[in-house]
Amino acid sequence: MSYYPLSIQKAIQIYGSQPELLGLILSSKVEEDRRKTEEAKLRQKEIDYLLQKEKKQSNLTSLHTPSTQSNRKTSIDMLLISPQTNQLKLPEQTLPLSPPIETVNIKKRKREIQAITTIIETKEFPYSDDYLWKNNGNTIHKKSGFKSVYYKCSNGIRGCPVNKTVTLKGNGEYLIKYRGEHLQLCNRIKRITDL
Structure with a gap:
């Protein structure tokens, strides 16, 4: 990328x-x-x-x-x-x-x-991408009225520059825009999900 x-x-x-x-x-x-x-x-x-x-x-x-x-x-x-x-x-x-x-x-x-590196459209919320994220705020777009939630990688403190924006679209889908590349240590910590 x-x-x-x-x-x-x-x-x-x-x-x-x-x-x-x-x-x-x-x-x-x-x-x-x-x-x-x-x-x-x-x-x-x-x-x-x-x-x-x-x-x-x-x-x-x-x-x-x-x-x-x-x-x-x-x-x-x-x-x-x-x-x-x-x-x-x-x-x-x-x-x-x-x-x-x-x-x-x-x-x-x-x-x-940073430039957008990945764009994902999904109906899954929250979308599981196997990384840990910190909520970094949200906005509501004036024109469309849709909400965007901003996240940054939990390893941002260690220098990981990645952030993502999750925007709700009108048809129940979510548009997720990723910016940047994760550090190698980011993928060592995986989210634990209940089965």
């Missing part, structure tokens, strides 16, 4: 005879594009915020450093710096006021949406 996204033209060629499925795929693509746009806007706001914060801190440090052009001391300088402290020489040490922007970006890793 590949992680390459399905192009719109290819989706129309493959699923053109199945308008409901094609509609779901296209609406999923539109939502993905909206999400990417919102992420880009959020990233821009983050960068602007960090730049403003850095600028404010540099302005504060420039206010507190004595000017070389003027020998005149302010009343605050006179109170803070006495002749006795002028004689003491302390080692100068410069510390960065804020971490560089690069380190901030490394700490905040965002997951990108």
